[in-house]
Amino acid sequence: MKYQLKVCGLTKLNxxxxxxxxxxxxxxFIFYEKSPRYVLNQLSLEQISEINHQRKVGIFVNESIKGISEIASEAQLDIIQLHGDEDEKYIKLLRQMIGENVKIIKVIRIGNQTSEELKKTINQQxxxxxxxxFDTDSKAFGGTGKTFDWNILNDIEIPIPYFLSGGISLENFNQLTTINHQPTALDINSKFEIEAGNKDLExxxxxxSLIKNEASSI
Known part of the structure; x- marks a missing residue:
């Protein structure tokens, strides 16, 4: 399969x-004020709305439902990523407010839990x-550049398409083949930066090119 790619933590229009x-x-685009990649320190909602792309993702951490809805509308976001402790009730209310056209990604942070605990968390969504x-657990809610043990994904059933995040890099790309149920998309961030929010585009x-070569070799 050809992985889709998400580049997270964007702050620079060029x-x-x-x-x-x-x-x-x-x-x-990260809408979490404590993040060093907080997008509204660099760009306005209007500037984000004018970006011509069909999959603009807004990342939120324990934000109010009203706040997400307003930002999603003003910035013309296509997808909402919930990276905090949002529960089932919260997500249902959010869905009612934003409608069916805006997609929702729910992040599950992986730390020391067992595969049984991870299964339970997935089933509660x-x-x-x-x-x-799936991202590496951290107090900072991501952006650590650290991977979790991908083998845990081989012990569970993943019922819907998923993104893989947490320390993905040029160096560990080949290790992705050890995952039985492959991710739909790879989410890259800190391993592809010169500094927080400033991406190393090369x-x-x-x-x-690695993704393209991987797809052509299958």
Whole structure:
């Protein structure tokens, strides 16, 4: 399969425009004020709305449902990524407010839990979400550049398409073949940066070529 690619933590318009030209599948914008990649420190909602791309993802951490809905509307987001502790009730209310056209990604942070605990967490997710995303657990809610043990994904059933995040890099790309149920998309961030929010586009281009070569070899 050909992995789709999400580049997360974007803050610079010139880089975003180049990623659009490179046909990156998902553009990730972080709306979490404590993040060093908090997009509204660099771009306005209007600027984000004017970006011509069909899969603009807004990343939120324990934000109010009203806040997400307003930002999604003003920035013309296509996908909402919930990276905090949002529960089933929260997600159902959010779905009612944003409608069916905006997709929802629910992040499951993987730390020291067992495969049984992970199964339980997955089974508790409402059917109104469209994707799961597995990321390395951290107090900072992501962006650590650290991977979790991908082998845990081989011990569980993953009922819907998922994104894989957490320390994906040029160096560990080949290890993705050890995962039986392959991710739909790879989510890259800190391993492809010069500094927080400033992407190393040459590295991204190399990664895109790896994805392309992987797809052509299958």
């Amino acid at each position: 880089q975003i425009k180049e990623l659009v030209e490179l046909k990156v599948d998902f553009l990730g 409402p059917t109104t979400i469209n994707y799961l995303l 590295k991204v281009k190399v990664f895109l």
